[in-house]
Amino acid sequence: MLARALEAEGIATTCISMVREHTEKTKPPRALFVPFPFGHALGRPDDPHLQHRVLRAALDLLTEPAGPVLRDFPDDAEAGVEPPAPAQASGIAPADAVPDDPALETAQMRQYHEQWLARSGGRTAFGLSGVPATRFRGAVRFLQAFAAGEDADMEERPADLPLVNFIRYCADDWKALYFEGRLAMKPGVTGDDVARWFWAETAAGQVLRRVRDRLDASEDPRWKAAAFGVAR
Amino acid sequence: MPRLDRLPQLNRNNLLMLPVQVNDTAPFTRLVTPLAAARLAIVTTAGLHRRGDRPFGPGEQTYRVIPSDAPTRDLIQSHTSLGFDRVPMMRDPNICFPVDRLRELIARGELCGTGPHHYSFMGAQRDLKRIQEETGPEVGRRLRDEAVDVALITPT
Secondary structure, X not given: OHHHHHHHOOOEEEEEEOOHHHHHHHOOOEEEEOOOOOOOOOOOOOOHHHHHHHHHHHHHHHHOOOOOEEXXXXXXXXXXXXXXXXXXXXXXXXXXXXXXXXXXXXXXHHHHHHHHHHHHOOOOOOOOOOOOHHHHHHHHHHHHHHHOOOOOOOOOOOOOOOHHXXXXXXXXHHXXXXXXXXXXXXXXXXXXXHHHHHHHHOHHHHHHHHHHHHHHOOOOHHHHHHHHHHOO | OOOHHHOOHHHHHXXXXXXXXXXXXXXXXXXXXXXXXXXXXXXXXXXXXXXOOOOOOOOOOOEEEXXXXXXXXXXXEOOOOOOOOOHHHHHOHHHOOOXXXXXXXXXXXXXXXXXXXXXXXXXXXXXXXXXXXXHHHHHHHHHHHOOOOEEEEEOO
């Protein structure tokens, strides 16, 4: 859709498509369908060779004389490396022994997250809520209180940001801290491994399951939508 | 994406039930210059933006402007749907925002350059009316004003 709008303004576009069935219907002027799992548009992280091949295949479509063009990237997804879509909380049972102190656990994960930052040169998915990592324990208490059904809020929430959006950003930051911390702790793990560890073995994962339950119990469609974004 | 028949049924149904516009034809602008003489900008639907920018809210149909020389540590992604794995993006932003790959193409003389900005929209949109009628065309005009020939559109 975006491609069509840009093209109509005189910009030649080429798209990477993740859902062939949708692209067949919307018909952007030029699209390359890639068979990779969601989150892997250009193939694999840290694989410049494969990324260049995908990029080249997308750019090659610009030489076509007419459109719409929908071409398939020739490779198939590698079987067994990553599942086509991420594992979700509802499909992962909590482990028999899960730590019961989310604040302490968060403080421990922060140390690994510091290692992540040192390794990544400061690149991080953490930072949507505006609550700094050094004070994130406050956000943890806030999410715990919300999950317990209390009237919770934080002074860091901007006045014009709805509470439900802020909850989502805090949940996203908490996950980012843990996911990136886990990558520092165990560099070889897959995204699937990290998701399974988070939902099965961490106190944070169990709090977020309850945050989800409270959001989902609301009649407000925005709360329900946020629940779907916190845990499925 | 994974081919639909390989997805768990819940994901498959979610995708098949998304309201998708059906078109018979597409607008088409031919690229008249060879790629080696063309300027390219990334337009991503990954919900990326600079750290100081206001994060996208769900379904927001506005866009963010990313200077093409911004280091990736200055960027953050507020499209955080559980429908995709975020780990690849944490490891390597080139997985959907291939700025390093573009620099390599430029260094090899296969692409002339990038525009001064890349652009970013929120992903997982259902209602696209405003993007279609207002913000999409606006980005198209900005790209034209910035002498950009090609937009590479990337999802998360």
